[in-house]
Amino acid sequence: MDKEIVLEAKGLSCTYEMSDTPSLENVSLTIRKGQKIAVMGANGSGKSTFFLCCNGILKPEKGVLFFHGQPVDYSKKGLQRLRSKVGIVFQNPDNQLLSASVYQEISFGVLNLGFSKEEAKERVEQVMEEFSITPFRNRPTHALSGGEKKQVSIADILVMEPEVVLMDEPTAALDPKHTKLVYQVIEELSENGITVIVATHDVDYACQWADEIIVMEKGRVLAQDVPQKIFTSRELLKKANLEIPMVIRVTQYLQEADILEKESTVPRSIEDLEELIKERRR
Amino acid sequence: MIAIDALCYQSRLRNIHPGEKMLYTVVTLSICIISRSILGALFVLGSNYILTVVIGRIGGARYLKMMMAPVVFLLLSTAALLVNVSRQPLDGYAITLGSFYLTGSKESLFLAVQLIVTSLASVSCLYFLSLSTPMTDMIYILEKIYCPRLLTELMLLIYRFIFLLIEIASAIYISQNSRLGYRNLKRGISSFGQMGSALFIQSLKKSRHIYAAMEARGYHGEIRVLYEEKSIRLKEVGAIIIYESILILIAKGGI
Numbered sequence: 406m407d408k409e410i411v412l413e414a415k416g417l418s419c420t421y422e423m424s425d426t427p428s429l430e431n432v433s434l435t436i437r438k439g440q441k442i443a444v445m446g447a448n449g450s451g452k453s454t455f456f457l458c459c460n461g462i463l464k465p466e467k468g469v470l471f472f473h474g475q476p477v478d479y480s481k482k483g484l485q486r487l488r489s490k491v492g493i494v495f496q497n498p499d500n501q502l503l504s505a506s507v508y509q510e511i512s513f514g515v516l517n518l519g520f521s522k523e524e525a526k527e528r529v530e531q532v533m534e535e536f537s538i539t540p541f542r543n544r545p546t547h548a549l550s551g552g553e554k555k556q557v558s559i560a561d562i563l564v565m566e567p568e569v570v571l572m573d574e575p576t577a578a579l580d581p582k583h584t585k586l587v588y589q590v591i592e593e594l595s596e597n598g599i600t601v602i603v604a605t606h607d608v609d610y611a612c613q614w615a616d617e618i619i620v621m622e623k624g625r626v627l628a629q630d631v632p633q634k635i636f637t638s639r640e641l642l643k644k645a646n647l648e649i650p651m652v653i654r655v656t657q658y659l660q661e662a663d664i665l666e667k668e669s670t671v672p673r674s675i676e677d678l679e680e681l682i683k684e685r686r687r
Numbered sequence: 688m689i690a691i692d693a694l695c696y697q698s699r700l701r702n703i704h705p706g707e708k709m710l711y712t713v714v715t716l717s718i719c720i721i722s723r724s725i726l727g728a729l730f731v732l733g734s735n736y737i738l739t740v741v742i743g744r745i746g747g748a749r750y751l752k753m754m755m756a757p758v759v760f761l762l763l764s765t766a767a768l769l770v771n772v773s774r775q776p777l778d779g780y781a782i783t784l785g786s787f788y789l790t791g792s793k794e795s796l797f798l799a800v801q802l803i804v805t806s807l808a809s810v811s812c813l814y815f816l817s818l819s820t821p822m823t824d825m826i827y828i829l830e831k832i833y834c835p836r837l838l839t840e841l842m843l844l845i846y847r848f849i850f851l852l853i854e855i856a857s858a859i860y861i862s863q864n865s866r867l868g869y870r871n872l873k874r875g876i877s878s879f880g881q882m883g884s885a886l887f888i889q890s891l892k893k894s895r896h897i898y899a900a901m902e903a904r905g906y907h908g909e910i911r912v913l914y915e916e917k918s919i920r921l922k923e924v925g926a927i928i929i930y931e932s933i934l935i936l937i938a939k940g941g942i
Contacts, residue, residue: 460903481907488905495903500896504912505847506823512913517905525913545696545821547850561904 409473411569411600412436412459412491416468419454419624428454429465430624436569441595442602443611443632446621447646452604453496455621456571459602461487489518492562496573498554505545507538507557514565532564536590552583559590569600576607588614612636612650613674620645633671652678689853691753691817698743698819704917705824706831711927712816718934719808725801727938728808734930735811738819745818757810758803765799822846827914840910848893855889856882 413436419429429451436442444452457463458470461477461484470477477487492514495501504510511532515525533539536556541549546557555575562570572591576584588610594601605611611618611632618635620627622645628635635641636653649657652672659665665685672678695701700708719731740747769791771777772784781790816825823846830839859882863869868878901910 457899457903462899462902485905485907488903493900493903495896495900497896499851500893501900503847503897503901503910504823504843505850506821506912506915508915509823509843509912513901513906513910514904516911516913517907522913529913543696543701545692545823545850546847547854548693548696565904 408437408439410435410471411438411473413471413474414455414458414468415471417455417458417465417470418467419458419463419465421454426624428624429458432468432624432626434619434626434629436600436602438568438600439595439598440600441591441614441616442600442619443615443617444602444604444619444621445606445608445611445645445647446627450621450645451624452621453573454624456493456573456602456604459569459571460491460493489565490567491569491571492565492567494559494562494570494572494575496575496577498551498558501558501561502546502554505547507533507542507544507546507549510546510557511538511560511564514561518565528564528566532560536560536563537586552579552586555579555583555587559587563590563594567599569602570594572601572603574604574606576605608636608648608650609652612652613677620647622646632673637671656681689850691814692822694745694749695818695821698739698745700738700743700819701821702917703819703923704919705820705828707919707923707927708816708820709825709828710924711930712812714927714931715934716809716812718931718938719805719812722935722938723801723805724938725804726940727934728804730934730937731808732804732811735808735815739811739815743815743819750814750818753814754807754811757807761803761806765802768795768799768802771795823914836909843910843912851893852886852890856886859885 414432414434417429417432418427420427432451432455444455446452454463458465461479464479472487472490477483502510503513508529511529512525515528516522520528533542536559538553538556538560541553546554549557559572559575575587575591579587591601591603591614603611603615613632615632617629618632619629620635620641627645628638628641632650636647636650639649641647642649652675656665656669656672656678659682660667660669665681669681669685672681715731719728736750739745740750771790771792773788773790774786775790776788777790777792777795779791779793779796781788823843826839826842826846829842830836863878863882867874869875
């Protein structure tokens with residue numbers, strides 16, 4: 406559990422222009438290497454703003470952001486270094502894709518990293534193959550479906566091989582097929598040791614996937630803890646307007662009905678719950 | 688415009704090096720315009736039909752319909768050359784109208800035909816290029832021939848965002864229409880104005896988002912992207928040279 410800290414925020418505060426209330430207020434948290442983090446909270450709770458801070462797009466007014474223990478250097482060079490290691494997949498692909506050609510689009514980030522054309526080409530081809538973009542690589546981006554655009558916007562970032570990937574509601578407005586695809590990609594990233602931070606409203610997914618959950622409300626961090634703790638704290642869930650994941654609700658019902666022991670471990674997925682029930686039967 | 692854009696991605700000629708296609712277009716177009724030869728123009732019209740429809744597999748009916756658009760325009764604009772009202776009949780034709788003649792000279796008839804045919808041939812050259820070469824490929828060639836980077840970067844962004852603008856505009860239009868925003872002229876004008884201002888604000892917002900997304904991917908003042916390299920085939924370049932030579936011979940040989 407005590408892996409190296411990748412990102413650390415200490416008292417970050419950030420206010421948008423023409424706004425009275427701060428978008429981030431005194432945000433402190435730590436993110437360790439290879440962790441799977443879900444960031445949850447209502448719309449406007451500061452998730453996206455926090456993401457923009459992590460990548461140096463927004464410079465906090467107060468507080469310090471540390472990357473690998475070093476405070477982020479906001480000079481041109483420093484930002485370049487940070488952005489080559491921390492990538493953001495934006496929520497709306499139309500706010501991210503800048504070229505009409507899929508191939509050009511994906512190559513943009515790699516070339517910014519300073520790779521030679523040959524190396525860049527190799528990487529782009531490889532990423533397109535990996536994320537099954539090849540079948541529609543010859544179509545212009547404006548003729549792609551929402552799901553295909555999402556695939557391209559994820560490839561955009563992954564081609565840069567970042568250490569930390571931030572995804573802002575990656576499955577918003579996606580059909581089940583593409584949702585599954587995105588979740589698979591996230592799983593593969595974690596397997597490759599990449600730190601993944603996902604902003605999501607899907608409590609069931611967050612509960613079973615995340616190592617840790619960060620709950621935000623009105624620009625503040627309400628809690629950062631393991632899902633079992635977060636989703637059993639009714640007070641916290643109420644405050645942040647979060648639903649209880651289905652599996653935990655069922656467990657609580659089973660506990661009340663004396664089918665499960667009151668002190669049993671908290672299951673994070675249906676599979677965990679099945680295991681618990683089987684154990685109880687024995 | 689959107690139809691042409693969608694079609695060019697389906698063309699069988701899409702994967703030919705854009706430089707070859709541009710070379711063919713520019714040279715053929717120049718010969719057409721400079722020589723003004725009717726025979727040459729007919730030859731070009733025929734070969735562009737074969738290139739675009741038969742080889743490129745763009746639907747024939749659709750192609751002819753697209754060619755009709757300039758035809759209408761040309762007929763209207765050459766009407767002044769064709770028709771004169773005069774007391775004296777000219778040598779081309781003359782229709783009596785009381786004490787006047789509706790008439791035209793042989794020379795002006797020839798001039799009108801020449802104008803129509805060569806203009807159509809020139810248009811067919813441009814159609815050939817735009818129905819076989821996506822915009823991104825053309826930008827690549829412009830970059831190769833040292834067009835300023837600022838321009839090519841702008842073209843890359845504009846080409847992408849024209850479609851986004853149209854998409855958002857049509858979404859707004861549909862939602863306005865579904866709320867009776869265009870029930871009469873007065874409401875229609877007001878709705879249209881509101882759409883304009885909404886589009887303006889949305890564009891500003893989008894540009895900020897895009898800029899942030901570009902920065903997040905390490906943008907530092909220059910949009911550099913990879914182009915899919917297509918190979919120049921000597922055989923095709925040779926064919927273009929032979930074709931242009933034949934065209935020059937035809938164009939030089941009189942009318």
